[in-house]
Amino acid sequence: MDGNKEYKRLNGVKIDEKDLKERLFDIENIVVHHKRFTDLYDMIRDCHHLNDRLVILGDTGAGKSTLFKTYELAYPRQKKTRIRNGHTIRYESVPVLRVELAANSSPLNVASKMLESLGEPFYNKGSEKVLTGMLKHQMEDSEVGVVFIDEAQHIVASDTQKVIYKAADWIKQFDNDVKIPIVFGGIKEKAKRIFAANEQLDERFPNKQEFNVFPYSNPDEQKEFRGYLKGIEAKLPFADRSSSKIFDPYLAGKIYYASLGTPRTIYHLLRHASSKALKDGSDMLEEKHLFEGFDLLSFVTRPKVINPFDEKVFNLNVAMEKENLKKP
Numbered sequence: 001m002d003g004n005k006e007y008k009r010l011n012g013v014k015i016d017e018k019d020l021k022e023r024l025f026d027i028e029n030i031v032v033h034h035k036r037f038t039d040l041y042d043m044i045r046d047c048h049h050l051n052d053r054l055v056i057l058g059d060t061g062a063g064k065s066t067l068f069k070t071y072e073l074a075y076p077r078q079k080k081t082r083i084r085n086g087h088t089i090r091y092e093s094v095p096v097l098r099v100e101l102a103a104n105s106s107p108l109n110v111a112s113k114m115l116e117s118l119g120e121p122f123y124n125k126g127s128e129k130v131l132t133g134m135l136k137h138q139m140e141d142s143e144v145g146v147v148f149i150d151e152a153q154h155i156v157a158s159d160t161q162k163v164i165y166k167a168a169d170w171i172k173q174f175d176n177d178v179k180i181p182i183v184f185g186g187i188k189e190k191a192k193r194i195f196a197a198n199e200q201l202d203e204r205f206p207n208k209q210e211f212n213v214f215p216y217s218n219p220d221e222q223k224e225f226r227g228y229l230k231g232i233e234a235k236l237p238f239a240d241r242s243s244s245k246i247f248d249p250y251l252a253g254k255i256y257y258a259s260l261g262t263p264r265t266i267y268h269l270l271r272h273a274s275s276k277a278l279k280d281g282s283d284m285l286e287e288k289h290l291f292e293g294f295d296l297l298s299f300v301t302r303p304k305v306i307n308p309f310d311e312k313v314f315n316l317n318v319a320m321e322k323e324n325l326k327k328p
């Protein structure tokens with residue numbers, strides 16, 4: 001078989017609650033190491049080990065945070081001890097420090113968040129200067145080897161040039177002081193403004209990579225997208241998952257249309273559809289489940305979207321035109 005987890009056969013009997021919960025949890029944790037993912041993973045590793053800097057910006061839902069989380073998992077935190085002034089001190093080594101900024105973060109909030117993640121009890125107490133100073137020490141003590149600042153666009157709390165400049169300047173100073181590799185992630189247009197605001201910062205981070213949703217306009221791109229679906233299918237929580245054929249051109253084209261190549265939408269679609277299938281006692285995913293799953297998605301930005309999973313042959317170009325979308 002494919003070496004992945006085996007699932008109990010349902011044979012048409014509705015799945016029980018506990019099993020359903022476990023299987024949906026498994027779907028949530030599927031990570032496909034597709035080409036762009038692996039390429040960027042390797043770049044992060046280089047950045048980490050060669051003490052460099054990296055910026056990864058892209059469409060929302062493309063998989064940036066998933067990539068960072070996957071990297072973090074490969075370098076787990078460890079409880080250790082060290083001797084200091086004759087005393088044995090226990091500490092946690094944190095090889096990868098990853099924070100995801102919340103909306104409207106100021107540099108103070110960013111420092112505070114990193115301190116919290118490092119287990120500093122007083123992460124909330126003090127000025128920006130105090131917390132930034134504390135952070136530098138805490139990072140050394142915790143042996144942090146690389147920092148991920150995800151959703152970096154949120155460090156720009158307002159659109160005023162002054163706020164943007166101040167944030168950029170803080171990052172520059174932080175980079176100066178901690179001298180460890182930093183990886184930024186965020187939404188392209190918004191995060192770019194931070195670098196645009198400060199030329200010195202921009203020059204320090206020359207390596208800016210894009211991580212976007214899947215394109216689907218030529219045979220190579222279509223193959224790549226189908227490969228991604230195949231990777232997901234191999235891990236779907238069904239006894240007969242390989243009969244699902246979600247990567248066949250027939251279903252892949254429909255899934256592309258439904259998601260416009262966005263992994264997040266694909267996840268929601270497959271999760272809803274799988275839930276329907278499992279409640280049906282099905283041991284594979286069928287198009288009718290995708291039909292039902294699709295109806296549970298929200299398409300606020302696509303009022304004219306149609307459900308493509310109607311078991312009829314589907315013409316992607318025609319459907320895209322009807323919605324006034326650009327051909328893929």
Ligand SMILES: Nc1ncnc2c1ncn2[C@@H]1O[C@H](COP(=O)(O)OP(=O)(O)O)[C@@H](O)[C@H]1O
Nearest residue numbers: 030031032060061062063064065066263264267
């Ligand atoms: N490589 C991947 N393999 C499987 N699922 C993925 C992958 N990348 C993204 N996803 C799915 O898409 C969702 C959104 O991805 P996320 O990493 O949060 O996107 P971003 O941070 O770029 O907005 C994830 O929760 C996951 O369900």
Ligand SMILES: [Mg+2]
Nearest residue numbers: 064065150151
């Ligand atoms: Mg994210």
